[in-house]
């Protein structure tokens with residue numbers, strides 16, 4: 523059975539969002555935001571504290587933590603702690619992030635795609651310290667269109683005994699421009715002997731997901747941005763793959779309830795102001811396709827009072 527993965531998204535896939543994904547179902551692997559291995563090690567030394575992105579992980583069943591750095595020692599120390607103390611279900615190594623703070627200043631993320639051998643060394647060390655817990659690597663096609671080397675990287679990841687490789691079908695230089703190139707993702711599969719290949723990029727609808735699963739030689743798909751607007755999309759895709767009736771999108775009244783549950787989940791981790799700030803971002807995604815959504819966005823930014831925000835949403839969804 524092909525798997526459906528939810529993508530790591532910094533600033534979004536926190537505890538509350540992961541709980542919502544579990545509530546709707548249909549996801550085989552749920553990932554955290556990327557967590558800096560170095561900040562884990564340093565914070566613990568200085569203050570016996572953990573990065574906030576690990577909040578909730580310890581008690582969650584079935585969560586994969588995505589980690590980043592460029593030192594195999596630091597990454598394997600962190601991976602070992604995640605397995606032994608946080609009881610995670612999987613570790614995903616970030617070799618795809620093109621952001622300047624990660625790929626530039628910190629020589630991590632997609633910067634490392636230049637060096638498949640180094641990626642292989644890192645994966646090998648992390649696999650050892652993960653002691654049987656699945657390790658995946660998330661990559662892009664390469665650094666630039668002229669230097670696409672996803673096959674070399676995937677083979678290094680396979681030789682290092684990883685469980686799988688997730689490929690976002692763009693280069694780092696492309697950031698999010700253009701379209702994800704699934705033909706380049708497809709070229710990787712025949713070059714692998716046993717590890718799983720997961721394709722990622724631009725799956726926006728249930729039909730897109732089914733089309734990718736049927737027409738490309740992948741063991742599964744990963745979905746990011748589409749899930750921000752529709753965290754229930756995984757349950758619809760799962761039903762479609764099983765030839766079951768596809769659950770409908772929530773009605774406006776149901777969406778209103780979901781937004782309120784989302785806020786309650788955010789409040790478990792965050793203070794009121796941070797929970798409101800975070801909720802605003804999600805409301806924008808939930809309502810992006812509705813008429814007058816821009817007006818709604820403006821209105822919810824004018825107040826910091828959660829009851830006023832709820833009133834605005836109530837009226838919007840009643841009249842929309």
Ligand SMILES: Cc1cc2nc3c(=O)[nH]c(=O)nc-3n(C[C@H](O)[C@H](O)[C@H](O)COP(=O)(O)O)c2cc1C
Pocket residue numbers: 529530531532533534555556588616618619660690722723724725744745746747748
């Ligand atoms: C807001 C945002 C944050 C992201 N954060 C991460 C991250 O922490 N780690 C990572 O590997 N990719 C990250 N990504 C990339 C996604 O995981 C995914 O590869 C990309 O969005 C393409 O998939 P999609 O078209 O389904 O969104 C992020 C993307 C977005 C839009």
